[in-house]
Amino acid sequence: MMHHFVIWILFKKVKALLGGNVRMMLSGGAPLSPQTHRFMNVCFCCPVGQGYGLTESCGAGTVTEVTDYTTGRVGAPLICCEIKLKDWQEGGYTIHDKPNPRGEIVIGGQNISMGYFKNEEKTAEDYSVDENGQRWFCTGDIGEFHPDGCLQIIDRKKDLVKLQAGEYVSLGKVEAALKNCPLIDNICAFAKSDQSYVISFVVPNQKRLTLLAQQKGVEGTWVDICNNPAMEAEILKEIREAANAMKLERFEIPIKVCLSPEPWTPETGLVTDAFKLKRKELKNHYLKDIERMYGGK
Incomplete structure (x- = not known):
């Protein structure tokens, strides 16, 4: 109790800069560093979450829970989509990695767009449809699934050079x-x-x-x-x-x-x-x- 009281005293002016009534903040577009994430959690006296998604997935694919104060993760999949990992042997990421499975992030569901406008070659490269008719999009991002179902973005295929x-x-x-x-x-x-x-x-x-x-x-x-x-x-x-x-x-x-x-x-x-x-x-x-x-x- 004393811990929360001290934080409130120290950072109430920072909290007031945003009006004083903010209950949660979400970050998207680019990943927050763990240090920045933790700093914001403390200074603004409210949970700061992260989301992950792409234009091709029509926005967010994952969002952190309001009670999740961990850093460096982007939360669990939303109910509108499914997310799976695919082996990327060249980069050394597989779903059998320990302690957690790793691989290219693939998003599927009704929120996945139909493809790229007037670019059938790129559409065929990044999109696929399974036997059940569900569309999947290969993001090019490398992720790691934690035991609680939360996703962490750890790399990007285009950013890797040998x-x-x-x-x-x-x-x-x-x-x-x-x-x-x-x-x-x-x-x-x-x-x-x-x-x-x-x-x-x-x-x-x-x-x-x-x-x-x-x-x-x-x-x-x-x-x-x-x-x-x-x-x-x-x-x-x-x-x-x-x-x-x-x-x-x-x-x-x-x-x-x-x-x-x-x-x-x-x-x-x-x-x-x-x-x-x-x-x-x-x-x-x-x-x-x-x-x-x-x-x-």
């Missing part, structure tokens, strides 16, 4: 671990299967990096600061520290970086309207930098 030595790197995992660095506003990890290491493109925090440049005696415009090797070295130093704190594997840590003086916005075409990375567009935009960081001329 390095030259055979190690698999989840680019999304690397980005999630590093994007909270104070010097970084946004980051895109990149790797090639014929190379042995990961590189990254970074949109630095202009205020913090400019202040650091002044402390290091680096002068010039914002573009000059971003192109300065000393500033790249400072960003890499912070990346290594954050990666070690998040317990990334050695081969997952980017060892070279390209700093972008321009932020990534939907107008630039490098991110979606929901500010998710467009990897293909980012790759094309930074082709020369990729060649440079991988030893090309």
Whole structure:
């Protein structure tokens, strides 16, 4: 009882910012980090849940229960759909994994759309109909089912790259671990299967990096600061520290970086309207930098 009273005293002003009567909050569109999720649970004095779904599933497929205070999970399937996992041998995920089954998330039910408009090839690739007439959609996301029936999103097929030595790197995992660095506003990890290491493109925090440049005696415009090797070295130093704190594997840590003086916005075409990375567009935009960081001329 005393515990709840102390929390109410400490965070009642934060709660008041939302009107003071919020009973539950839901997050969707992108996963919350466990740290952010727990922070919001405490500060807003109410359960903060997560949902998971796609346009192809006409919205949510799972939602956490109001009494579920765990982090990093997206809840159990809604009554409108069914969810199953499918082995993805190439990525090393199977329904026989221990302690919990893992695999590509497949959603079925009446909420599944009929396909992609005027794109029969893509529709045939991602959609299927079983012997009972139920439509299924292969999401491309990798999930893990917990014993209580709740789903956790752990990876994405398109984000997985196999390095030259055979190690698999989840680019999304690397980005999630590093994007909270104070010097970084946004980051895109990149790797090639014929190379042995990961590189990254970074949109630095202009205020913090400019202040650091002044402390290091680096002068010039914002573009000059971003192109300065000393500033790249400072960003890499912070990346290594954050990666070690998040317990990334050695081969997952980017060892070279390209700093972008321009932020990534939907107008630039490098991110979606929901500010998710467009990897293909980012790759094309930074082709020369990729060649440079991988030893090309």
